[in-house]
Amino acid sequence: MNVRPDFSKNANQAETAPAFLSVWDMHSYYGESYIVQGISFNVHEGEILALLGRNGAGKTTTLRSIARMDDPQVNHGEIWLDHQPLHLMKSHQASMAGLGLVPEDRCIIPGLTVEENLKLAQIAEPIGWSIERLYDLFPRLGERRMQEGVTLSGGEQQMLAIARALARDIKVLLLDEPYEGLAPVIVDEIEKTLRHIKEQGMTTIIVEQNAVRALQLADRAVILDTGSIVFDGSAAEVLENEALRAEYLAI
Ligand SMILES: Nc1ncnc2c1ncn2[C@@H]1O[C@H](COP(=O)(O)OP(=O)(O)OP(=O)(O)O)[C@@H](O)[C@H]1O
Numbered sequence: 533m534n535v536r537p538d539f540s541k542n543a544n545q546a547e548t549a550p551a552f553l554s555v556w557d558m559h560s561y562y563g564e565s566y567i568v569q570g571i572s573f574n575v576h577e578g579e580i581l582a583l584l585g586r587n588g589a590g591k592t593t594t595l596r597s598i599a600r601m602d603d604p605q606v607n608h609g610e611i612w613l614d615h616q617p618l619h620l621m622k623s624h625q626a627s628m629a630g631l632g633l634v635p636e637d638r639c640i641i642p643g644l645t646v647e648e649n650l651k652l653a654q655i656a657e658p659i660g661w662s663i664e665r666l667y668d669l670f671p672r673l674g675e676r677r678m679q680e681g682v683t684l685s686g687g688e689q690q691m692l693a694i695a696r697a698l699a700r701d702i703k704v705l706l707l708d709e710p711y712e713g714l715a716p717v718i719v720d721e722i723e724k725t726l727r728h729i730k731e732q733g734m735t736t737i738i739v740e741q742n743a744v745r746a747l748q749l750a751d752r753a754v755i756l757d758t759g760s761i762v763f764d765g766s767a768a769e770v771l772e773n774e775a776l777r778a779e780y781l782a783i
């Protein structure tokens with residue numbers, strides 16, 4: 533296809549505000565394996581989008597494609613963030629353009645304290661939230677600022693991973709399974725923080741196996757099934773639609 537997409541329109545959306553992040557007809561491969569099979573969706577500024585689907589549906593692959601990681605290869609499609617063509621960029625350029633990916637494994641740097649992990653994120657301009665503001669957001673990190681990052685609990689490591697993304701001046705936060713392996717009380721705490729971050733104007737995509745929790749947080753949802761989009765609509769609609777949840781989310 534060589535027709536320029538009209539990013540202001542989305543057949544499944546009533547609102548007309550221009551999209552902040554647009555994925556258009558994106559196809560992604562790991563070598564010969566064809567995973568993301570032509571997906572298009574929009575994320576509006578300041579909203580939280582839940583990207584859901586069963587194991588292996590292609591959620592992580594979608595986030596990695598948007599973040600322009602070396603793997604997978606995006607062989608076709610366009611990705612725009614605030615008028616910048618991410619599809620023409622490498623991962624470090626996408627990062628400079630305002631993408632903040634928090635991967636599933638959290639990637640805390642061994643041998644560095646909490647504060648050093650945060651300072652390292654601010655080694656280059658443009659700098660985002662100040663370290664003091666991040667400690668206001670996550671008081672637990674402030675209390676543990678001199679502790680080695682990898683010795684934090686799972687929940688604290690997740691907080692550090694999110695804080696590190698915000699330490700840079702990002703426009704969109706991509707979270708891959710932020711609640712994974714965490715106790716409900718810690719999930720509550722992280723959810724509260726994500727709401728606060730949204731109130732500050734952040735745009736977020738959250739991938740979660742804990743679909744109900746993600747849907748309670750999100751404004752909208754996109755559901756993937758074997759690399760294709762099977763639903764794009766409001767999060768409330770998914771929570772209300774038992775048949776849809778049973779078919780694609782097994783909940
Ligand atoms: N590096 C890779 N090389 C080849 N195939 C891969 C690679 N990573 C993922 N895949 C395959 O791509 C498909 C989608 O994987 P992906 O990790 O995107 O799914 P997911 O929706 O994030 O699943 P989960 O909920 O289990 O995290 C799967 O079939 C997976 O086996």
Ligand SMILES: [Mg+2]
Nearest residue numbers: 591592593708
């Ligand atoms: Mg995944």
